[in-house]
Amino acid sequence: MLGPGSDRRRPTQGERGPGSPGEPMEKYKVLYQLNPGALGVNLVVEETETKVKHVIKQVECMDDHDASQALEELMPLLKLRHAHISVYQELFITWNGEISSLYLCLVMEFNELSFQEVIEDKRKAKEIIDSEWMQNVLGQVLDALEYLHHLDIIHRNLKPSNIILVSSDHCKLQDLSSNVLMTNKAKWNIRAEEDPFHKSWMAPEALNFSFSQKSDIWSLGCIILDMTSCSFMDGTEAMHLRKSLCQSPGSLKAVLKTMEEKQIPDVETFGNLLPLMLQIDPSDRITIKDVVHITFVRGSFKSSCVSLTLHRQMVPASVIDMLLEGNVASILEAMQKFSGWPEVQLRAMKRLLKMPADQLGLPWPPELVEVVVTTMQLHDRVLDVQLCACSLLLHLLGQGIIVNKAPLEKVPDLISQVLATYPADGDMVEASCGVFWLLSLLGCIKEQQFEQVVALLLQSIRLCQDRALLVNNAYQGLARLVKVSELAAFKVVVQEEGGSGLSLIKETYQLHRDDPEVVENMGMLLVHLASYEEILPELVSSGMKALVQEIKERFTSSLVSDSSAFSKPGLSPGGSPQPGCTTLGGLE
Numbered sequence: 001m002l003g004p005g006s007d008r009r010r011p012t013q014g015e016r017g018p019g020s021p022g023e024p025m026e027k028y029k030v031l032y033q034l035n036p037g038a039l040g041v042n043l044v045v046e047e048t049e050t051k052v053k054h055v056i057k058q059v060e061c062m063d064d065h066d067a068s069q070a071l072e073e074l075m076p077l078l079k080l081r082h083a084h085i086s087v088y089q090e091l092f093i094t095w096n097g098e099i100s101s102l103y104l105c106l107v108m109e110f111n112e113l114s115f116q117e118v119i120e121d122k123r124k125a126k127e128i129i130d131s132e133w134m135q136n137v138l139g140q141v142l143d144a145l146e147y148l149h150h151l152d153i154i155h156r157n158l159k160p161s162n163i164i165l166v167s168s169d170h171c172k173l174q175d176l177s178s179n180v181l182m183t184n185k186a187k188w189n190i191r192a193e194e195d196p197f198h199k200s201w202m203a204p205e206a207l208n209f210s211f212s213q214k215s216d217i218w219s220l221g222c223i224i225l226d227m228t229s230c231s232f233m234d235g236t237e238a239m240h241l242r243k244s245l246c247q248s249p250g251s252l253k254a255v256l257k258t259m260e261e262k263q264i265p266d267v268e269t270f271g272n273l274l275p276l277m278l279q280i281d282p283s284d285r286i287t288i289k290d291v292v293h294i295t296f297v298r299g300s301f302k303s304s305c306v307s308l309t310l311h312r313q314m315v316p317a318s319v320i321d322m323l324l325e326g327n328v329a330s331i332l333e334a335m336q337k338f339s340g341w342p343e344v345q346l347r348a349m350k351r352l353l354k355m356p357a358d359q360l361g362l363p364w365p366p367e368l369v370e371v372v373v374t375t376m377q378l379h380d381r382v383l384d385v386q387l388c389a390c391s392l393l394l395h396l397l398g399q400g401i402i403v404n405k406a407p408l409e410k411v412p413d414l415i416s417q418v419l420a421t422y423p424a425d426g427d428m429v430e431a432s433c434g435v436f437w438l439l440s441l442l443g444c445i446k447e448q449q450f451e452q453v454v455a456l457l458l459q460s461i462r463l464c465q466d467r468a469l470l471v472n473n474a475y476q477g478l479a480r481l482v483k484v485s486e487l488a489a490f491k492v493v494v495q496e497e498g499g500s501g502l503s504l505i506k507e508t509y510q511l512h513r514d515d516p517e518v519v520e521n522m523g524m525l526l527v528h529l530a531s532y533e534e535i536l537p538e539l540v541s542s543g544m545k546a547l548v549q550e551i552k553e554r555f556t557s558s559l560v561s562d563s564s565a566f567s568k569p570g571l572s573p574g575g576s577p578q579p580g581c582t583t584l585g586g587l588e
Helices: 064-079 115-125 131-150 185-194 213-229 235-245 251-261 267-277 288-297 317-323 328-337 342-354 367-378 383-398 406-421 426-442 447-463 468-484 486-493 501-511 516-530 536-541 544-554
Strands: 028-034 041-047 053-061 090-096 101-109 163-167 170-173
Touching: 028 053, 053 064, 064 090, 064 101, 115 163, 115 213, 131 170, 131 213, 131 288, 131 367, 213 235, 213 251, 213 267, 213 288, 235 251, 251 267, 267 288, 317 328, 317 342, 328 342, 328 367, 342 367, 342 383, 367 383, 367 406, 383 406, 383 426, 406 426, 406 447, 426 447, 426 468, 447 468, 447 486, 447 501, 468 486, 468 501, 468 516, 486 501, 486 516, 501 516, 501 544, 516 536, 516 544, 536 544
Parallel strands: none
Antiparallel strands: 028 041, 041 053, 053 101, 090 101, 163 170
């Protein structure tokens, strides 16, 4: 049977979608109309040439500005590639001259069934949804939602009717909405009055037009609650329950108790999960990763979903080889097409790293950096992918071919997460420190990130001091950050658990005292530290003067002795560092 939002009717004679000859709507034939959604009319259409069915959501817009803004916000969604997300197949704006209205048209995949139909069928029969099936499809939904949240994309319109079934055991999220559309108060209020069912899936803050990833968590919690309670609660009761949760989460306790009494499968897991998802304050709600952990890691749930099982279906090696045998542009295309497959990303990045110079065709496409950053976001749990991505970023940044720095704004936080997750993995830390150094040269580390980056670089040196290249990269990064920020300089000299950066410099020197390059970069760090009057006394009291003197005596014919750091006087007669003079001043 059809649930709310799914009643169909045939178009009346002469009825057609908005548009005029030559407009995109002309290639579609309207078959019938679904019940109006929260934002507009949903039409089931058929392409006149291919006879393929689609759903077109027509959203009436107030003016050109609103329509264009919504279209611009939704366009990036066309690039999404995920097995459990149904992307928009086409987006366009059209004009209905008969009623003088502007429409934004969203062309979606057509499927007969959704979670809504499953819930309503089980509710009518008073049957419990099969536990194995629910675990499997829930895994798919979580995988899709985690993918979106990794990309900082919010669904905003998550409800059972927007989770379609493309087969009995394969579901997809669809109908992702934009902030422009979802914050149109007039349109929302009209639809809410017509059918309050649509609004009952929204988080408390979303009812006040504030959306975040936590809003999706609330909506998903409502969907899970509806699926687990459909055998003993009718549609109207369920709707009133969802609405009451926005005011008083205490009403959830009674339902969970009834679920226990009726021995609903996996009730213990859902009893732990739902109260954490349905917190009124979004800051108290768990994240999508927490949901995955509670259900599929800590709990006993199983799913055939791609990223939630150890037995993931792999793309055959022969297929990957065929996709990656072309030039840089074709490899980039394969990475974008198979963004959700870590094995493809790994092989692609390794191929790029090994390509000979005559095949690289420099400069590389600027979007390659963006693809690598996206790969790091999507596969943060796969160490090999993170390592290869960091190595490729290091290679890209080292080529000095970056034109657009915007994609790099996300990299410092991603590298920080990598170092926090794999603090003692030498290869990973070495590549990460190199990326931090190059980002600091490019000015892509923001001031509010300086302290965290300095702390991570010091931690990296402390944990992996035996790796000369790692230490060298880390000290170059530290020197650059200290040069531009007194805050970073104080972070180096402050005494913390594990010691200060100054004691670490002494330790590193003893270990790498015969490596001129490492010693020079340590010296440059001291140069920049000594340029701050308030830090200079700390350097003197920590014994840096003796260290500097030893370095100068030992490297009389090396890089170090020839550098300005060790060869020029740095103090004015009054005892203060001379402006613009990069020397060790009072330490000599």
